[in-house]
Amino acid sequence: MATPYWNRAASDGTWLTDTRTNHPLGPPPGEDLAAMRAGLGRSFGEVPKLWPYYTAEIDDELARRGLASIEQKAEHAALALYGLHQQSKSVSMHRPGVRLGTALARLRTSDKFSQKAVDDRVEAAATTTTVDGLLIRLRGLVDLLRTINQPLDYDHLMRLIHHWHYDDRRRAARRQWALDYQVWKQKPPEDEPPLGS
Template sequence: MTTVTNPPLPGPESTEPRRVPYWRRYLRADGTWLPSVENNGPPGEELADLRSGLGQPAGSVMALWPYYATETDGVLTPELHAEHGAVTLYGLHQQGQNRPMHRKHVNLGRALRRLRDSEKFLDSALDRRVEAAATTTSVPALLYRLRGLITQLRGQGIPLDYDQLTRDLRQWSHPERRQWVRRRWGLAYYARGDQNSADNNGAAAAGSTPGGPTEVPSGT
């Protein structure tokens, strides 16, 4: 049986446009804000609704219902669980940011490598937190660990690809697929090649603060 990754476009009889994930709701195709939210980002009350689902099961928080894009007839599918985890983390990540924190082709490992390269935190402390997240075996445990790391990314203005994170979360419950995701994150995190790019430089500039490296907080 063929697995369809994305829901099909509406047929001729449908008048409803296909819903897009929240992190792309206010973006143009080139990844910049739509004019309605330019220089400000999504409404703060909407991001607060998203954050209200942090640590809660998918579908259990009424405030989040309007923001789900996954099609469902009431069944809590793996796709919905993955979207719930990603969209709640996005609400945390985008909070207080005037630049989009969703950026194509920046997987979690690469984003965390940028965080390490910012030299704002002790490498050993950040490595421990990344390894603690990567060695979890359940989606709830992973999301719990990621909350602290996403807060650190937000502090430095470093974006990541939430479409890819959603796909990764869908794989995490399957041991073999989890190993594949874990290896991809690890290779990107420990890469020593040149990762300079316009968006990387912009993130570093936006996240620059006075002072040297600091210990990464142990809590979330």
């Protein structure tokens, strides 16, 4: 698979330089993010403006039958969520190593929203058994993360969405999510603070 769009930034959130032109990539253009947001609530391939951003390999057998692979569906969903998260942000909202549970633990301790409200939203997302249900709830959670400038690892999020298609992988992803989120019970997350704090 080629490099996903959100990997325009280094691990510290600074924008990379285009190796061909030697110019900084900078924040994604608004029209790119708008095309990605158009994919929210839609399926893979339904938004022609989003097609140029897909990098997942095509499964020839599925494609001949007009079907998308799980990898393509997961990438589509992650791109759409990234478009929402990155909107109007000058720093990268993709941060390698910041898994969903960790980002949500920071949301919980941000004092921007009540801890019970965050817990309820996280529980609703984590207990869903369908990918569509997960994506609806992730959209709301990503919007909250955006509010506090909390980045997220979109490579990891794409894998989580991919794993949600399979019962055994969904259970493992949910366990990891719980471990990362429950860190607030022991101590505050040790990683960098959210941007803007």
